[in-house]
Amino acid sequence: MRFATRAFLWSFIPFALLLAGSFWVIQQRVQTTVRGGLRSSLREAHMSMARLQKENELQNSRFLQIVAENPSLKAGLQLLLSDRKSGAAQRTVEDQLREIAETLRFDFLLISNSDGLPLAGIVRVDDQLVALDIHRLAPPQQGFFTLGGSTYQVASFPIDTNSENIGVLSIGERFDLSELSTPTVLARNGKVLRSSVPNASAAELEAALGRCGERAECETQLAGGTYLTLAADSIDFGDGYTLRSLQSVDSVSDPVQGVLRKVFLFASLGALFAAAALSFFSSRSIVRPIGAVVASLRESELTGTLPTFQTTPQTIQEIRELTESFNRAAATVHESRESLQQAYEEFVGSLASSLDARDDYTAGHSRRVSEYSCVIAEEMHIGDRDLEVIRVGALLHDIGKIGVMDSVLRKAGKLTGEEVMLVQQHPSIGRRILEGVRGFQVYLPIVELHHENWNGTGYPLHLCDVKVPLGARIVHVADAYDAMTSARPYRSARCHEDAMLELKRFAGVQFDPGVVQALIRAEQKGRINRVAQDPAPSRRLLSVSRAAAERESLEGSMLEGKLG
Amino acid sequence: MLGRVLRSALLILAVGAFLRANDIDGTIVVQHKLTKRKVTASADLYQRGAAVKLGADREQDPLDYERSHVVVYVEGDLPSSPITAELAQQDRRFSPDLVVVPAGSTVSFPNMDPIFHNVFSLSKAKSFDLGNYPQGKTRTVVFPKPGIVFVDCHLHPNMSAVIVVTPNRWSTKADASGRFVLPDLPPGTYTVVAWHKAAGFFRKTVRVTDAGNAAVEFVIPLGEDGAVQEARK
Numbered sequence: 099m100r101f102a103t104r105a106f107l108w109s110f111i112p113f114a115l116l117l118a119g120s121f122w123v124i125q126q127r128v129q130t131t132v133r134g135g136l137r138s139s140l141r142e143a144h145m146s147m148a149r150l151q152k153e154n155e156l157q158n159s160r161f162l163q164i165v166a167e168n169p170s171l172k173a174g175l176q177l178l179l180s181d182r183k184s185g186a187a188q189r190t191v192e193d194q195l196r197e198i199a200e201t202l203r204f205d206f207l208l209i210s211n212s213d214g215l216p217l218a219g220i221v222r223v224d225d226q227l228v229a230l231d232i233h234r235l236a237p238p239q240q241g242f243f244t245l246g247g248s249t250y251q252v253a254s255f256p257i258d259t260n261s262e263n264i265g266v267l268s269i270g271e272r273f274d275l276s277e278l279s280t281p282t283v284l285a286r287n288g289k290v291l292r293s294s295v296p297n298a299s300a301a302e303l304e305a306a307l308g309r310c311g312e313r314a315e316c317e318t319q320l321a322g323g324t325y326l327t328l329a330a331d332s333i334d335f336g337d338g339y340t341l342r343s344l345q346s347v348d349s350v351s352d353p354v355q356g357v358l359r360k361v362f363l364f365a366s367l368g369a370l371f372a373a374a375a376l377s378f379f380s381s382r383s384i385v386r387p388i389g390a391v392v393a394s395l396r397e398s399e400l401t402g403t404l405p406t407f408q409t410t411p412q413t414i415q416e417i418r419e420l421t422e423s424f425n426r427a428a429a430t431v432h433e434s435r436e437s438l439q440q441a442y443e444e445f446v447g448s449l450a451s452s453l454d455a456r457d458d459y460t461a462g463h464s465r466r467v468s469e470y471s472c473v474i475a476e477e478m479h480i481g482d483r484d485l486e487v488i489r490v491g492a493l494l495h496d497i498g499k500i501g502v503m504d505s506v507l508r509k510a511g512k513l514t515g516e517e518v519m520l521v522q523q524h525p526s527i528g529r530r531i532l533e534g535v536r537g538f539q540v541y542l543p544i545v546e547l548h549h550e551n552w553n554g555t556g557y558p559l560h561l562c563d564v565k566v567p568l569g570a571r572i573v574h575v576a577d578a579y580d581a582m583t584s585a586r587p588y589r590s591a592r593c594h595e596d597a598m599l600e601l602k603r604f605a606g607v608q609f610d611p612g613v614v615q616a617l618i619r620a621e622q623k624g625r626i627n628r629v630a631q632d633p634a635p636s637r638r639l640l641s642v643s644r645a646a647a648e649r650e651s652l653e654g655s656m657l658e659g660k661l662g
Numbered sequence: 663m664l665g666r667v668l669r670s671a672l673l674i675l676a677v678g679a680f681l682r683a684n685d686i687d688g689t690i691v692v693q694h695k696l697t698k699r700k701v702t703a704s705a706d707l708y709q710r711g712a713a714v715k716l717g718a719d720r721e722q723d724p725l726d727y728e729r730s731h732v733v734v735y736v737e738g739d740l741p742s743s744p745i746t747a748e749l750a751q752q753d754r755r756f757s758p759d760l761v762v763v764p765a766g767s768t769v770s771f772p773n774m775d776p777i778f779h780n781v782f783s784l785s786k787a788k789s790f791d792l793g794n795y796p797q798g799k800t801r802t803v804v805f806p807k808p809g810i811v812f813v814d815c816h817l818h819p820n821m822s823a824v825i826v827v828t829p830n831r832w833s834t835k836a837d838a839s840g841r842f843v844l845p846d847l848p849p850g851t852y853t854v855v856a857w858h859k860a861a862g863f864f865r866k867t868v869r870v871t872d873a874g875n876a877a878v879e880f881v882i883p884l885g886e887d888g889a890v891q892e893a894r895k
Contacts, residue, residue: 170815170816170819173794173816174817177778177817186776186796186797187778187794190778193754193777195819279715488740554759
């Protein structure tokens with residue numbers, strides 16, 4: 099996981115969680131508040147309903163008492179009581195009741211005797227006052243009463259004469275839910291009689307209210323919405339009747355929820371952007387200095403040198419500490435590497451010196467070849483790293499001669515075929531010696547192939563032109579030049595000019611022409627002469643024999659390639 | 663009715679034997695409506711089942727109604743001839759609602775409605791209570807003393823009728839135009855009384871001569887405030 103991603107997630111996820119949590123809490127609060135408000139409004143409606151009911155009852159009772167005090171009605175009742183079988187008497191009372199109902203606009207009137215037995219009654223059906231079939235009906239004296247699809251609310255008043263109760267007058271009015279301010283359901287024993295709840299069938303209402311059971315206040319599902327319902331239990335409606343008001347919770351809470359949702363949508367989008375931007379900038383401010391450090395480390399991986407970081411007081415403290423400790427570590431590594439390098443150089447130098455020390459003639463040869471090679475390589479614009487390889491490789495190029503007997507190497511006379519074979523083995527021997535040393539692998543091509551010729555007549559592998567590594571070709575030229583300009587037991591040193599001529603002559607045959615050209619350029623700049631003259635051998639034999647010349651060609655530059 | 667006519671004829675014959683009798687022709691002038699009567703029945707009445715007969719009343723001129731409800735009679739100790747009259751209860755009303763009978767007459771109260779009625783009166787001239795009785799039944803009352811008798815029904819407070827018991831046989835109701843005739847009065851000076859339920863009594867002295875019919879006019883007046891002014895002589 100990238101540092102930037104991590105920073106983003108760490109800043110965004112808590113943000114999102116906090117937002118979601120507060121959204122949830124607020125939504126719950128709103129729901130609770132809305133429900134509470136709804137409950138209290140329902141309760142208020144119920145209270146006003148109950149109050150209205152009480153007021154009505156009081157008013158009604160005053161004025162209905164007067165109705166019950168109607169003397170002609172009393173006379174009618176007395177007539178009916180005295181002659182209960184007479185249809186005319188019943189009709190007379192019914193007629194009286196009709197008159198009262200017409201005048202006072204009642205929907206239901208019933209006279210019962212003092213035991214509550216109905217004697218005569220009328221009811222308004224389809225705007226017609228019709229006589230009640232009192233033998234079949236048992237209307238209550240208080241509360242609700244359903245007849246022919248209409249529900250009546252009934253109140254009863256005693257009819258007294260001479261302080262004696264002779265009967266009861268029940269007065270009813272059609273119960274109309276539309277007078278109530280809240281949607282209301284009138285039910286009897288779970289069956290819906292009247293409803294002013296919009297868009298809800300009786301069956302749906304029955305199912306919804308059935309879930310509420312006996313609870314006065316409950317929440318129920320109706321037509322896909324949540325409804326809060328409250329039973330009007332402060333009023334007694336009589337036998338099995340319940341009056342419940344219903345209020346849709348959704349219709350009240352939905353607008354609030356909608357607004358909330360909108361607010362939270364915007365808030366969350368804003369927060370998302372804010373979190374994204376903040377985490378982006380914060381992660382970048384952290385990552386950038388680290389990135390700079392990483393980049394320079396990566397570069398140092400390519401160059402092989404450990405970088406040193408510059409810090410300023412403005413640098414972030416952690417980064418400064420990091421770079422400072424890195425710098426200290428790098429310094430230590432650098433130091434140890436330098437001492438290792440020194441030890442290595444000394445070792446290589448001592449190896450070369452030990453070879454050179456076997457023979458006066460070859461004293462300083464390895465060091466000189468190394469110097470010439472470096473000059474040529476510089477002339478050919480070879481990079482520092484390869485130059486270093488060439489320098490050390492040139493120092494070690496004749497190391498294989500350790501494995502060649504002194505008698506052969508120092509033989510002043512002509513070498514036998516067997517001896518030539520032995521001498522020619524020295525590159526392979528050198529390779530075998532150095533193979534075991536880790537870190538010397540890079541020098542193996544120079545050591546093994548510095549006697550390969552441009553035309554493929556060299557040894558040991560007979561490679562030609564560019565198949566031979568450049569380092570080996572350079573060392574080949576440098577070796578030949580030094581061999582020619584140095585004295586040998588079998589010949590004296592040749593002069594510089596001769597040597598150069600020889601090299602030019604065999605450029606493209608024995609030597610890489612490019613390398614020879616580079617040598618010529620270096621020579622023209624005066625770099626070869628100076629080098630050559632510097633370490634002059636302590637003593638030189640002036641006598642030159644034929645044998646020496648042959649030897650020269652063998653172990654040195656193989657000037658006469660055909661002899662190879 | 664036939665008896666009454668016969669008796670009147672006999673009286674006229676008896677008086678006419680020695681004295682030539684003449685009529686009093688009278689006119690009742692009513693300028694304003696005197697009773698607050700509902701001419702048109704309320705719609706509710708139609709819903710009561712039994713049909714209510716309203717035809718004549720609806721068209722009737724209120725003043726015609728008032729005029730036809732004025733009773734005219736002659737005061738004085740003149741011979742009476744009792745008759746039998748009928749005051750039925752029909753469609754929750756007394757029918758007719760005004761009956762004029764000479765003292766000693768008998769009035770029957772038949773119940774034509776399918777419901778009970780209970781006819782009674784608390785008037786000084788004659789108080790009675792006939793009790794509850796159903797359709798088809800009738801009860802009778804004799805009115806020996808002259809006076810105004812208000813008749814009510816216990817069961818139906820709306821029902822009301824008046825029986826005017828006059829001292830002698832010279833009594834009548836004005837017709838719708840306000841005319842009345844008190845026929846065959848022997849010559850002399852008489853006090854003619856007009857009575858209206860709301861306006862009360864109005865008296866006028868009329869001299870009846872041989873020369874011909876006497877004329878009398880009753881103006882049932884109203885005060886500025888609309889109240890009936892007593893105009894007694």
